[in-house]
Amino acid sequence: MLLLAIARxxxxxxxxxxxxxxxxxxxxxxxxxxxxxxxxxxxxxFFSSHQLAEVEQIADRITIIDQGCSIISGELEDLKxxxxxxxxxxxxxxxxxxxxAQGADRIRNEGRxxxxxxxxxxxxxxxxxxxxxxxSVDTHPVTLRELFLxxxxxx
Numbered sequence: 001m002l003l004l005a006i007a008r009x010x011x012x013x014x015x016x017x018x019x020x021x022x023x024x025x026x027x028x029x030x031x032x033x034x035x036x037x038x039x040x041x042x043x044x045x046f047f048s049s050h051q052l053a054e055v056e057q058i059a060d061r062i063t064i065i066d067q068g069c070s071i072i073s074g075e076l077e078d079l080k081x082x083x084x085x086x087x088x089x090x091x092x093x094x095x096x097x098x099x100x101a102q103g104a105d106r107i108r109n110e111g112r113x114x115x116x117x118x119x120x121x122x123x124x125x126x127x128x129x130x131x132x133x134x135x136s137v138d139t140h141p142v143t144l145r146e147l148f149l150x151x152x153x154x155x
Contacts, residue, residue, distance in 0.1 A: 008041065009041060010041075011042075013037070013044070013045045013046070014046045014048075015045065015047050015048065016048045017049055017051075018049070019031070019054060027054070031057060031058050035058055052143075052144050052145045052148055053145070056076065056144040056145075059076050061073070061074065061076065062074070062079065062144065064152075066151075066152060071151055072147070072151060076144065082119055083142045083147055084117075084118050084122045084141065084142060085116070085117060085118075085139065085141075085142050086104075086115075086116040086118055086122065086125055086137065086138075087113055087116075087138045087139075087140065088113065088114045088116070088136070089112055089136040090132070091133075092134055093112055094109055094112065094113075094114055095132070100125060100128065101128050102121050103118050103122065103124070104116045104117075105150075106151075106153070114129075117142065117147075126139065
């Protein structure tokens with residue numbers, strides 16, 4: 001709270017893992033105060049954290065950085081709308097020769113199911129999946145945590 005009192009009137013506040021070592025009650029208080037500071041004073045807060053639930057709670061824009069390079073950046077809500085999880089279940093097993101439409105960014109075969117992270121072209125990917133015999137197709141929104149894990153997994 002001392003930090004926040006000192007930061008009043010600042011245009012930019014840079015925080016690195018600000019909730020690290022705090023108990024959940026104090027961490028929640030700090031996050032609420034940061035949101036209030038940004039809303040009342042117009043302070044820009046650069047918030048670096050591995051606590052993705054906290055980032056999702058307070059961030060308007062996010063950037064995921066891997067080994068010093070930005071791998072994704074944008075408005076959090078736009079990214080959550082852009083990316084979808086498409087799950088395709090095959091009645092008789094996954095055909096070996098499927099070439100998914102562009103936009104199927106990450107594809108995982110899990111038994112009789114294919115899980116696709118789609119960053120674009122979701123409608124075309126779903127239409128392609130529905131056209132395959134014996135399939136069931138569902139889509140699910142992607143959380144920031146899921147997006148992070150998918151993008152950070154080694155190919």
